[in-house]
Amino acid sequence: MEIEKIDQIIDKHQSDASALIQVLLEIQSENHWLPKEVLEHVSDRLQVPITRTMHIASFYKAFSLVPKGRNEVHICMGTACHVRGAKRILETVEDFTGIKPGETDVDMKFSLETVNCLGCCALGPVVEINGKTHGKLTVSETSEVLKSYE
Amino acid sequence: MSDIQLEIDGKQVKATEGETVLTAAEKAGIKIPKLCHNEKLIPFGGCRLCIVEVASRGSSKLVVSCVYPVGENIVVKTRSEKINRIRKTILELLLAHAPASLSLQDLAHEYGADKNRFEKEASFCVHCGLCVRYCAEVKQLNAVGFIDRGVNKEICFIPHIAEKECSSCMECFPLCPTSYLQAAFVLVKGLAFTTE
Ligand code: SF4
Ligand code: FES
Ligand code: FES
Numbered sequence: 001m002e003i004e005k006i007d008q009i010i011d012k013h014q015s016d017a018s019a020l021i022q023v024l025l026e027i028q029s030e031n032h033w034l035p036k037e038v039l040e041h042v043s044d045r046l047q048v049p050i051t052r053t054m055h056i057a058s059f060y061k062a063f064s065l066v067p068k069g070r071n072e073v074h075i076c077m078g079t080a081c082h083v084r085g086a087k088r089i090l091e092t093v094e095d096f097t098g099i100k101p102g103e104t105d106v107d108m109k110f111s112l113e114t115v116n117c118l119g120c121c122a123l124g125p126v127v128e129i130n131g132k133t134h135g136k137l138t139v140s141e142t143s144e145v146l147k148s149y150e
Numbered sequence: 151m152s153d154i155q156l157e158i159d160g161k162q163v164k165a166t167e168g169e170t171v172l173t174a175a176e177k178a179g180i181k182i183p184k185l186c187h188n189e190k191l192i193p194f195g196g197c198r199l200c201i202v203e204v205a206s207r208g209s210s211k212l213v214v215s216c217v218y219p220v221g222e223n224i225v226v227k228t229r230s231e232k233i234n235r236i237r238k239t240i241l242e243l244l245l246a247h248a249p250a251s252l253s254l255q256d257l258a259h260e261y262g263a264d265k266n267r268f269e270k271e272a273s274f275c276v277h278c279g280l281c282v283r284y285c286a287e288v289k290q291l292n293a294v295g296f297i298d299r300g301v302n303k304e305i306c307f308i309p310h311i312a313e314k315e316c317s318s319c320m321e322c323f324p325l326c327p328t329s330y331l332q333a334a335f336v337l338v339k340g341l342a343f344t345t346e
Pocket of ligand 2: 121
C-alpha cells in the first residue's frame with residue numbers, strides 16, 4: 001500500500017492518537033493486512049509507541065499481521081451451522097482451496113477463517129466471502145460458489 | 151488534600167484523599183502481599199494478590215487494595231480465612247505458569263499454596279506488566295510491550311529499540327517475578343539484533 005494513501009487516512013483523522021484503531025481499520029480494509037512498515041509509519045505519524053500499536057494490532061481479530069488473499073472466506077462453525085453440516089462445508093472449502101483455517105494459498109487467491117455464528121442462523125450452513133453471505137449451502141453449491149471467485 | 155481516617159486490621163490509620171488502601175496500609179507498617187504493584191508505576195490491579203475486605207456502612211466487600219481509594223471510616227481487614235483462601239488459589243494458578251519464581255514460592259509458603267495443584271502450563275510470564283509499564287512510564291522508551299491477548303498474551307521486545315536502549319538500562323530485569331523477561335531479552339538479542 002502506498003505511503004500517500006496511508007497519509008491520507010491519517011490526515012483525515014488529524015493525526016489524532018486516539019484515532020489509532022480507526023486508522024488501522026481503514027488500512028486493513030484497503031490493504032487486507034498490516035505490514036510492519038505500515039505499523040511503524042502509523043506509530044510515527046500518530047506519535048504512539050510502536051509497542052502500543054503492536055498490542056492493538058495483535059489484540060483484535062479484525063487486524064491481520066500476515067498477507068491475506070484477494071478473497072476472504074469465513075465459514076461459520078456456530079451451533080446452528082454445525083448441526084446443518086458446517087463441517088462438510090469446511091472440508092469442501094479446504095479441499096477446493098488446499099488451505100486450512102488461518103491460512104492463505106500461494107496464489108493469494110483465498111484466505112480461510114472459521115467464525116462462530118455470523119448472526120443469520122436460519123440460513124445455515126453459512127459461508128461469507130468478501131462480506132457477501134452465501135446461505136443454505138450444499139457441498140456442490142459450495143464448490144460452484146468458490147469457482148465464481150477470481 | 152484532606153485527611154481521611156480509616157481502620158486497618160484494628161489499627162487507626164490516617165491517609166490522604168485519593169491514596170489507595172495499599173499505600174495507607176504500608177505507611178502504617180501493615181504488610182499486604184502484592185505482585186504487580188510498584189510505587190513508581192500507575193496502579194495496575196492485575197494480579198489480585200493484594201485483595202482485602204472493606205467494610206463500610208454495614209456491608210463488606212472484597213476489593214483490590216492497590217487500586218481501591220481510601221474512604222472515611224472504612225474498616226479494612228487484610229487477612230481473613232476467605233482472603234487467605236483466595237490468595238492461596240491465585241498463587242496456585244500463578245505457580246502453574248511460573249513454578250520456579252522465588253517471590254511466588256515465598257508467598258506460597260506463607261499461604262500454604264501447593265504449586266502442583268493445577269496442571270503446569272509453563273508460560274513463565276505471569277502478565278504482571280511490570281516490565282512493560284516500567285519501560286513505558288518511568289523510562290519512556292517503550293522497548294518492550296504486550297502482544298496478543300488472553301492466554302496467548304506475551305511480552306515482546308521491539309528489536310530496534312531494544313538494541314539501542316536495553317543494554318545500558320536493564321532496570322526492569324530485577325522487577326520481573328520470574329526469569330522470563332531476561333530470557334526474552336536474550337532471545338531477541340540472539341535473533342533480531344543486527345550487531346553484537
Ligand atoms: S516478563 Fe516478567 S515483568 Fe514482564 S510481564 Fe511477564 S512476569 Fe511481569
Ligand atoms: S451458527 Fe452460523 S450463523 Fe449462527
Ligand atoms: S498488587 Fe494489587 S492487583 Fe497486583
